[in-house]
Amino acid sequence: MIRLLIADDHPVVRAGLRALFATEPDLLVVGEAASGEEAVARSYAGVDIVLMDLQFGNGMQGWDATRRIRERPGAPHVLVLTNYDTDADILGAVEAGAAGYLLKDAPPEELIAAVRAAARGESALAPTVAGRLEARQNAPDDALSAREAEVLTLVADGMSNREIARSLFLSEATVKSHLVHIFTKLQVSSRTAAVASARERGAIRSV
Amino acid sequence: MIRLLIADDHPVVRAGLRALFATEPDLLVVGEAASGEEAVARSYAGVDIVLMDLQFGNGMQGWDATRRIRERPGAPHVLVLTNYDTDADILGAVEAGAAGYLLKDAPPEELIAAVRAAARGESALAPTVAGRLEARQNAPDDALSAREAEVLTLVADGMSNREIARSLFLSEATVKSHLVHIFTKLQVSSRTAAVASARERGAIRSV
DNA sequence: TCCGACCTCGAACTTTCGGATGATGCCGCA
DNA sequence: TGCGGCATCATCCGAAAGTTCGAGGTCGGA
Incomplete structure (x- = not known):
């Protein structure tokens, strides 16, 4: 039983x-x-x-x-x-x-x-x-770092690079730098595509 | 019964x-x-x-x-x-x-x-x-038209304006025009913010 | 101790996006 | 019949976004 x-x-x-x-x-x-x-x-x-x-x-x-x-x-x-x-x-x-x-x-x-x-x-x-x-x-090692995931979450919320920079107390250059790494790891070339890709992989939940 | x-x-x-x-x-x-x-x-x-x-x-x-x-x-x-x-x-x-x-x-x-x-x-x-x-x-009348929703769905998939235009057999100008209306109705000012807003309202499903 | 990763920032450059304005045609409704 | 909403497209321009190159810092593992 x-x-x-x-x-x-x-x-x-x-x-x-x-x-x-x-x-x-x-x-x-x-x-x-x-x-x-x-x-x-x-x-x-x-x-x-x-x-x-x-x-x-x-x-x-x-x-x-x-x-x-x-x-x-x-x-x-x-x-x-x-x-x-x-x-x-x-x-x-x-x-x-x-x-x-x-x-x-x-x-x-x-x-x-x-x-x-x-x-x-x-x-x-x-x-x-x-x-x-x-x-x-x-699969290749495409895991996002903690900071990158944090940035991507804000991107998914619709924030601009400047807003993200202010929100995380960074310069816009740093945000862009993170985004470049995110794009590379997710194999995309735009923020919206990155968000879509992350959702597909389940790296972003919400809503 | x-x-x-x-x-x-x-x-x-x-x-x-x-x-x-x-x-x-x-x-x-x-x-x-x-x-x-x-x-x-x-x-x-x-x-x-x-x-x-x-x-x-x-x-x-x-x-x-x-x-x-x-x-x-x-x-x-x-x-x-x-x-x-x-x-x-x-x-x-x-x-x-x-x-x-x-x-x-x-x-x-x-x-x-x-x-x-x-x-x-x-x-x-x-x-x-x-x-x-x-x-x-x-609520104010912010319902997206069928065509606008279609465009927004492709945006949410991470496509660029050019890709959307090709995909829907439109000119890039038309896609931009739709986006302007979408932004106005959703009260946002960028594609990623539009996607975030639409998700919140349940206008977009997927994933 | 050195190497690699991650995080941080800057500067210059190209591309894409978004805003403004205007135009045409279609369709439904008053 | 005219008005408004929708869909289509064009042009111009400034602002973001994305690319490239470089550089300094921390921190943990080999």
Whole structure:
């Protein structure tokens, strides 16, 4: 018998997962959590698998809750369940110690199979996800530095170079310099393209 | 007895809604649809209420399906159910003929109440949504034209004026002209600020 | 200790963007 | 029938943005 904890802020999704697992005799939902904090609190030893949503309306986010759950000895396996399949989400979840990464629009069978695999201690990455992870491993080192990310965030908010300079107490030259590096790393040649690229990669969330 | 059709591309959400309504003796789920097309096809006379997701993975989107369902005589009422509560979504859904607009993270009771209200022919807008609609009514007329929105979408993708011009078979001057109008309507003064503003208002989706 | 990264800044240059102004044609509505 | 909104395009000009080259500083790892 595999004991499950469902962590999702949507009551409808929780009900759906509960209904889904009710049809399987070897799966038992032993609890629900509507927030990251609740998920951590309810992940006691009697839970085998935690189904974790990555996006909670407010408070602790899924990846953080995952990390906190996994860092305890004898912790349950965590299966991340999310709407989006952006690189940043995936990588973050895997780094936080998730045993698997599934999309919410996945067919029910796939979901159930992933739960059983995770319970056996196997990694259960969705096929599309596994490929993406590999691609990330082989990708050139284009990670933005902290300062560059900061500048890019302000660019995404629609600020001009001068405004960014003032806002960060820099000269405009420095802002431009950061932008040159950002463009190179993202392989683009304009600020709007940089923002679009960063969004695609999941380096920028918001809205 | 109120007969329901559930239209959502997520199997888990469909199961959740089905489980939710199963507890109410006066509600009966008579069908499910995983796409906009399917929703239109299954909205025959025997259905009282259609619960419509706005975001489908691909194909016909929710607001379009809503319009097609509602334009038929004796059509069922459509309750729009969505993750986001952006102005554009709400206004679009209401214009398409939705009887109500609900968020997926709403408590189950609210959802059930909305279904019953819609079945009685009443409008069932979530409280937060109703207020927003009023605000929109009183807001200045800053709605972008179809062409302007098209241009802005390409800007958000990071394209230059020249690229947009080529892509839409226009001269660069026309693109600039559209941008001037976009800037005026959004009360900004640069393309990146326009994109940021449009995102805030929900006029741009993607990613 | 040296090397590499990151952060900072300047100056000169080219390209693109944005503002101003004006013009034409189409379409719907009063 | 005329008015207004929309879409299309042109030209000119100043202001941003982006490019190139160079240079000084900190800091952590080899």
